[in-house]
Amino acid sequence: MNDVDRPLPPDELAGRLTAVYDLVGPLYRRAQRSVEQGLTADGLSVGVRAVLTLLHGNGPMTVPQMGRAQAISRQFVQRMVNDAAAQGLVESIPNPAHRRSSLIRLAPRGRAVVTAVLEREHRLLREVGGDLTDAEVTTCVRVLGELLKALDHVDLD
Template sequence: MSTDQDAPLPPDDLAPRLYEVFAVLGPLYRRVTRKVELNEPLEGLSVGVRAVLDLLRTHGPMTVPQMGRAQAISRQFVQRMVNEAAAHDFVEAVPNPAHQRSSLIRLTGAGRTAIDTVIARESALLKKVDGDLTGADVDTCIRVLTRMLDAFADVDVN
């Protein structure tokens, strides 16, 4: 049985509700970022390096421009993070068969170990989220955030 809660909201009603999402998302992002910064000194990972390593863990070798597009951050920032990761021997550049001038960046064994350690520690922290959340709740959250992200896909980050 469908209720008014299940009906799509018109834009004038949707916009203030999505602003509520931003109002929660901003502080959440800042708290998680701070927690990562406080907990990652052993691996030598800044939030930016952690993001690069996780992206490579998830998608495999990528170019710096591909990583920038995937994370909606500037290529220059990604390059600095890749350089920092390379200084810790977490990543290495390898030839790119599709483009001679744009190397692929891939995880090293040390990088794989570092990001796997971080993910395991973060997963343990996420298990502390209490409540009666369901898989459907999480699916809805991801759908809403993805829709919001898609709405701003035209914003240039470079």
């Protein structure tokens, strides 16, 4: 195993991961601004878009499940679900596993809207350069996943 493939000692790892965090913040803020600009035409907020995307990828979910999946508070998710429901984008259905916590699913209009948003974003992401390889993207996803797991203990409510 060469030095590049060897796990880093904790202090060195911490320094390298700081560089990752330093990039993630500006990346997130720029992506959010870009998404907001694209969503304005659809009349969606970033929060409603997040709910629609989550339901699109996972099928019906409860508000607490969505909060955990997105690492955001239940209360915020509930407000976004309420906004989406008011626009006819989602609907509540009975949850056979839990009578007091309904499942939220995409309404037909919500499915059409989120599909259009995701297609537009896909077209934009096709423009990313850098000759990135599958291995590089896989490594990036792994690193970000480990950083997210390290923060799992943070209470959101």
